[in-house]
Amino acid sequence: xxxxxxxxxxxxxxxxxxxxxxxxxxxxxxxxxxxxxxxxxxxxxxxxxxxxxxxxxxxxxxxxxxxxxxxxxxxxxxxxxxxxxxxxxxxxxxxxxxxxxxxxxxxxxxxxxxxxxxxxxxxxxxxxxxxxxxxxxxxxxxxxxxxxxxxxxxxxxxxxxxxxxxxxxxxxxxxxxxxxxxxxxxxxxxxxxxxxxxxxxxxxxxxxxxxxxxxxxxxxxxxxxxxxxxxxxxxxxxxxxxxxxxxxxxxxxxxxxxxxxxxxxxxxxxxxxxxxxxxxxxxxxxxxxxxxxxxxxxxxxxxxxxxxxxxxxxxxxxxxxxxxxxxxxxxxxxxxxxxxxxx
Numbered sequence: 001x002x003x004x005x006x007x008x009x010x011x012x013x014x015x016x017x018x019x020x021x022x023x024x025x026x027x028x029x030x031x032x033x034x035x036x037x038x039x040x041x042x043x044x045x046x047x048x049x050x051x052x053x054x055x056x057x058x059x060x061x062x063x064x065x066x067x068x069x070x071x072x073x074x075x076x077x078x079x080x081x082x083x084x085x086x087x088x089x090x091x092x093x094x095x096x097x098x099x100x101x102x103x104x105x106x107x108x109x110x111x112x113x114x115x116x117x118x119x120x121x122x123x124x125x126x127x128x129x130x131x132x133x134x135x136x137x138x139x140x141x142x143x144x145x146x147x148x149x150x151x152x153x154x155x156x157x158x159x160x161x162x163x164x165x166x167x168x169x170x171x172x173x174x175x176x177x178x179x180x181x182x183x184x185x186x187x188x189x190x191x192x193x194x195x196x197x198x199x200x201x202x203x204x205x206x207x208x209x210x211x212x213x214x215x216x217x218x219x220x221x222x223x224x225x226x227x228x229x230x231x232x233x234x235x236x237x238x239x240x241x242x243x244x245x246x247x248x249x250x251x252x253x254x255x256x257x258x259x260x261x262x263x264x265x266x267x268x269x270x271x272x273x274x275x276x277x278x279x280x281x282x283x284x285x286x287x288x289x290x291x292x293x294x295x296x297x298x299x300x301x302x303x304x305x306x307x308x309x310x311x312x313x314x315x316x317x318x319x320x321x322x323x324x325x326x327x328x329x330x331x332x333x334x335x336x337x338x339x340x341x342x343x
Contacts, residue, residue, distance in 0.1 A: 012065040012118060013044050014132050015125045016093055020061075025049045026209055026303055029133045031160045033085070041081070046163060047089075048209055050299040053219045056212070058087040064094050065118065071096035075105045075112065082110070085164060093118050130310040142195055145188045146181060152195060159203060167213050169233035175207035176234075180335040187341055194314050202309035204327065208302035215295055227283075227290035234282035284334045301327060317342045 013029060020027045031043040045061035062078045064071070071094040082090035092105060095115040105112035137153055144150035159178055162171040182203060185196035214233065218226050288294055305324060308315050317328055325343045332339035 008065045009063065010134065012093065012122060013063050014134075015122045016045060016061065016063060016113075016118075017133070018125050018128060018130070019121045020045065020047055021303075025059075026205075026299070026306065028160060028163060031164055032157050033081075033164050034161050043081075043085075043164065046160075048163075048213075050212065053296075054216055056216055057089060058085075059089040059091055060085055060087050061091045061093060064092070066095060069094045069096050071098070071101045071112065072104050075101070075108055075110045079108050079110050095119075129312050130307070131312055136198065136310065139198070140195055142193065144185060146185045150181070152199070156199060159206060163206060163209070166238075167210055168238040169214060169236075170238045171210045172207060172214065173234065173237055175203055175210060176331075176335070178203050179207065179331055180337070183332065183335060183337045183342070187337070191316075191342075197314060197316075198309045200309075201305045204331065205302040205306040205309065208298045208305070208327070211289060212295075212298040212302065215289070215298070219292075219295055223290050223292070226295075227286045230286035230290055231282045234285050235280055281334055284330070288330055297323065 017027050017029050026048040028046045028048075029044070031046040033040045033043060043060050044063040045059075047057075047059035047061060049057050051057050060078065060081055062074055062081070064074055071092060074092045074094060078090045078092050089111065090109070091111045091113060093113040094101070095118060096112075097115040102112045102114060137156075140152035140156060142152070144152065144155075155178075159175070162174055165171075166174065179200065182196045182200040186193070186200060189196065191197075215226070215230070218229050221229070289298075301323065304321070305327075308320070308324075317325065320328070320343075329339040329343055332342060
């Protein structure tokens, strides 16, 4: 791809990103799709919206702003991508204006945003109070203080990939580990670096979107049932307590068969497991997010925190709205960080 066409493509992607944000979606640019450690492709735009209390809609968007876009091929490719990803919708945005292309897309369950529409979106996007994705990436060039192995750009891409590969409790728990690193980095840099703060806001927004998706099937349950569901999820991941106990019991059995019980007995392994389970404060999160009001706020809170991450004027945590500070404080409490240091 030439520099010129690459620049045109980036402009189109950013314009559509802002457009979909304005329509109430949660939108993420350039989400990597990986399979068994192989980079398969990047999703130009990944969209998420809360359609109702029990339904969510995810969309993959393919953007091609080329002189010869080969739009019908892109429809086929995007249809296959939708099926592989398991998302509800697929969209192709193209410079092609042919009615036949739109008809072909409709026949294959892919919405086609034609050339005239795409150009209007690009022309009508006025300067905003947001930095672009490319600007954010250009900022991520300072070494991590807390962990020298972290390269921020690669690390940020790996977080995006979770939205495709692990939109479940395993993903939630990975985001929690990332949030802990960012809180520690923000404090370690004397609260002067914009990198950990921008990434903190966007990672919390991803965590909330992930949790919103996970909780869609339990919204109608009573609060105590939702709390039990979330406690198990935060504590044991997507497999749940039952599978985790099975693994511990299998390990106990292998220890007994190996004749090495004197090194670490079956009972000691079981006791250690129970101690670690008891020490993990999953109830802190579960009690808060099991509340009906908290569940209702997840999507909009995620959108607001994402906006903070990309704001031209970066807001310090102590100046966030009260419900935003409440989430940040809750995560600090759960992760063992003094909330008074931030808010």
